[in-house]
Amino acid sequence: MPVSSQLLKPVKRSFIVFTFIVALTLALIPWGPMVRAFLPDFVALTLLYWCMNQPRHVGVGWAFWLAMLLDIADGNVFGQHGLAYCATSWFVLGRHRQLGMFPLWQQALYVAPLLLANQLIMLLVRMATGSGFPGWSYFVGTLSGALLWPLLSQLLQAPQRVDKPAEIQS
Amino acid sequence: MQATNQPVFFKQGPKPFSLLLIYASLSLTLLVVDVRWQILQPVRETVSVALYPLQWLATAPISAAQQVGDYFVSQTALQRENRKLQDDKLLASAELMRLQALRQENTQLRALLSTRAAHQGKGTLTEVLYNDRDPFTAKLVVDRGESSGVRLGQVVIDPQGVVGQVTRLQPLTAEVTLISNKGHTVPVQVVRNGVRAVLYGLGPENPLEVNWMPLNADIRSDDVLVTSGIDGTYPPGLPVARVKRVDRNAGSAFARISCEPAADIDKHRFLLILDERRDQPARPVEHAAKPARRGAHKEPA
Numbered sequence: 001m002p003v004s005s006q007l008l009k010p011v012k013r014s015f016i017v018f019t020f021i022v023a024l025t026l027a028l029i030p031w032g033p034m035v036r037a038f039l040p041d042f043v044a045l046t047l048l049y050w051c052m053n054q055p056r057h058v059g060v061g062w063a064f065w066l067a068m069l070l071d072i073a074d075g076n077v078f079g080q081h082g083l084a085y086c087a088t089s090w091f092v093l094g095r096h097r098q099l100g101m102f103p104l105w106q107q108a109l110y111v112a113p114l115l116l117a118n119q120l121i122m123l124l125v126r127m128a129t130g131s132g133f134p135g136w137s138y139f140v141g142t143l144s145g146a147l148l149w150p151l152l153s154q155l156l157q158a159p160q161r162v163d164k165p166a167e168i169q170s
Numbered sequence: 171m172q173a174t175n176q177p178v179f180f181k182q183g184p185k186p187f188s189l190l191l192i193y194a195s196l197s198l199t200l201l202v203v204d205v206r207w208q209i210l211q212p213v214r215e216t217v218s219v220a221l222y223p224l225q226w227l228a229t230a231p232i233s234a235a236q237q238v239g240d241y242f243v244s245q246t247a248l249q250r251e252n253r254k255l256q257d258d259k260l261l262a263s264a265e266l267m268r269l270q271a272l273r274q275e276n277t278q279l280r281a282l283l284s285t286r287a288a289h290q291g292k293g294t295l296t297e298v299l300y301n302d303r304d305p306f307t308a309k310l311v312v313d314r315g316e317s318s319g320v321r322l323g324q325v326v327i328d329p330q331g332v333v334g335q336v337t338r339l340q341p342l343t344a345e346v347t348l349i350s351n352k353g354h355t356v357p358v359q360v361v362r363n364g365v366r367a368v369l370y371g372l373g374p375e376n377p378l379e380v381n382w383m384p385l386n387a388d389i390r391s392d393d394v395l396v397t398s399g400i401d402g403t404y405p406p407g408l409p410v411a412r413v414k415r416v417d418r419n420a421g422s423a424f425a426r427i428s429c430e431p432a433a434d435i436d437k438h439r440f441l442l443i444l445d446e447r448r449d450q451p452a453r454p455v456e457h458a459a460k461p462a463r464r465g466a467h468k469e470p471a
Contacts, residue, residue, distance in 0.1 A: 021224065028221075028228035060189035064196065072217045073225070078204040082197030090190035129205050 008160040011054055015159055019046050020066060028073055037137040040145030043070060044118050047085060048111055049156055051092040052099050063089040077129050084121035088114045104150035112146035275439060281329035282442050294318055294443040296326075299343060301436075308348035308374040308435075310334070314443060315342045323403050325444045331409035331432030332356065332397060333441055344443075348435050349410065350374055358410050359398035363388055366398055369411055369429065374436075378411050380427040385418050389427055405446045409433075 023042040031039060043066055050058035067081035091114060092099065099107060119139055127133065204210050279295075286293045294314050302309035314320050316339050324336045326346045334354070338345035349356055352373035358380070359366050365388055367380045383389060393413040399406025411429035418425050 024221075025224050025228045028225050030229060030232065055186075060186055060193050064193040067197070069217070069221060072214050073221050075214075077201055078210055078214075079197035079199075079201030082200065083194055086190055086193045086197060090186050093186040125201065129201070 007162060008157070009162060011057065011160055013057060016050055016054065016057055019050075019156060020062075022046075024066075024069060024073070027070065037140050038144055040141050040148050041115065041118065044085060044088070044115060045111075045145055045148065045152055046156070047089055048092050048114060049153060051089045052096050052107070053157070055093050055096045058089075059093060060086050060090050077125070080122050080125045083125060084118040087121060088118050091117075104153050107153070108146045108149035111149050112142060115142040115145045118142075278329070278438055279440055282440055285327065285329045286442055289442075289444060289446065292445040294320060294445065296344075296441050296443055298439050298441060302345065306352075306373070308334075308351040308354075308371065309337075310346045310348065310441075311343050312346055312441060312443070313343060315340045315344045317341050319445075320344050320443055325404055325408070325446075326441050327408060327444055328433045328435075328438050328441050330434060331411075332404065333431075333433045333435050335403065336443065346441070348374075349431060350376065350378060350435060356404060356410055357398045357400045358395040359406075360389055361394045361396055362390075365389060366400070367395070367427075369395060377414060377428040377430055380413075380429060381424065383425050383427060385420070385423070385425050387425055387427075389413060389416055389425070391415055394432070395429060405444065 020043070023046040026042040047058070047063055047066060050062075063085035064082050067083075067085040068078070070076075070081045071078050099110060102110065116139065119142055123133075123138065200210070282295060286295070296312040296314040299311045299313050302311060310333075312326075320336055320339060322336055322339055326333045326335060332349060334346045334348040334351070336344050337347040347354055348371070349369070350371045350373065352371055354371040356369045357366070358369045367383055367387075367389070370379050370381050372379055380389065380395070391413050394409060395411045395413065397404035397406055397408045397410055409432040411431050413427060413429050415428050416425055417427075
């Protein structure tokens, strides 16, 4: 079902912050190396979702500062996540009206290359700063992220849904 | 520019693209700064403190689950582990004891090696086979005998000093009489002033004694006695004993001087049989030596 076809309550800013905190926490959990390879980038997914659905609340600035936090938490070089997140969030912001029309599975198809671009940019940054290639499993997270997209969208949209449409009309 | 003409409703702040440019260039700058100069460490540390609650939140459930899991480890598993650890510990301590013994042996062998080098490499390294079975005598049996070229009267030393001399020979073994054997005598000299004396053994477990010294003899405690070489059996200059106590009792004619051996005569497993032939004038005939018998050392044939 297209997201835009529903009538939604306005989102609370605190809820957006809360989802980002949850995403960051998920990213910080010390998964084993096997699990980590299959896990999507939760922060990137959440960020893309809000950029697509609430472009007036969440934008490139959010992307940048979240990326800073991730860089610090992971101990990476500064700016590794920043470049990637800024680029992809900008891309989504530019097309959020169009993307909002799509059904969720189609959005997922759109999100998958964006996640891949994220990974590619980060890979480029790391290799430019002297790290080695981490192996092809690095990109598996992209696929699982795209698969997770419909579920994540439903979940993040849940607080905005109106239980009884009749109430609105009255 | 355009934004100012728009109604407030459409106002969305700076355009995403300009934001992208700003933040992307900021990212790149940070990247370069961080990689090139590594000056952002304080920032990193400060912000990571702020991130700590999140990290705690992320790891707390896992560590809590682990703790619960630890709590329910079965008794049998613990017992099994305990038993295995006990076994391992026994094995390890046995190994450790062997290691310590080996280490000690090694140090002693090394010391003997250097002693042997000090004596121009002349000497036979020998291992103590057993103490003599007679409890009244201080004797050892070592694993070198006639077939190894050991001769009667050869001096046996350890790294610290004289242990004794070879007194009986067998083809493969030799008997060493220790300087503490009762009646065994060693002609000695005080290092400090060159006073000559004779050192008597008083039997195993007893101190050595210097006899027949006048009350006013210049011997003090802690004097080191070395062989004087007068008898022709002991080469001169080997440390023999250290004076422990000097009793000058006016009731007796002689000072009573007790000493302790310089060598660890009852400790080691390895000893050195010295091989130092010295050219000696011909020995006086037997009847001429008889009056001096009391003060002379126990001379093997």
